[in-house]
Amino acid sequence: MKRYLLELIGTFFILMAVSFTGNGNPIAVGLMVMAMSYLASHISGAHFNPALSFACFLRGFHSLEKTLWYIGAQAAGSFLALLLFKIITGQVFNPETVAEL
Numbered sequence: 001m002k003r004y005l006l007e008l009i010g011t012f013f014i015l016m017a018v019s020f021t022g023n024g025n026p027i028a029v030g031l032m033v034m035a036m037s038y039l040a041s042h043i044s045g046a047h048f049n050p051a052l053s054f055a056c057f058l059r060g061f062h063s064l065e066k067t068l069w070y071i072g073a074q075a076a077g078s079f080l081a082l083l084l085f086k087i088i089t090g091q092v093f094n095p096e097t098v099a100e101l
Helices: 002-020 026-040 050-058 064-089
Strands: none
Touching: 002 026, 002 064, 050 064
16 A cells, blocks of 8 residues: 555655646656655656556556556546646646647
């Protein structure tokens, strides 16, 4: 249970760093990823991303049940972060998409 709680917390803080720095200041987000990875890597593996959790499942590192718990915890962490962003700012986080030519 501790590993899923760490996935939730890590995803929450990383998404908070992305949302509160506009479109994600690379230094702030990188430092947050580093801090959360240092905090959780020895317990949960520090995935913080459903795509990485799914890749670990495909490689045989996790069972389907464990993968679904990881993805559920990550989704809950991201939902809570965006909910807190909405409560604090009164706006919905809408990342800018810029077409690179």
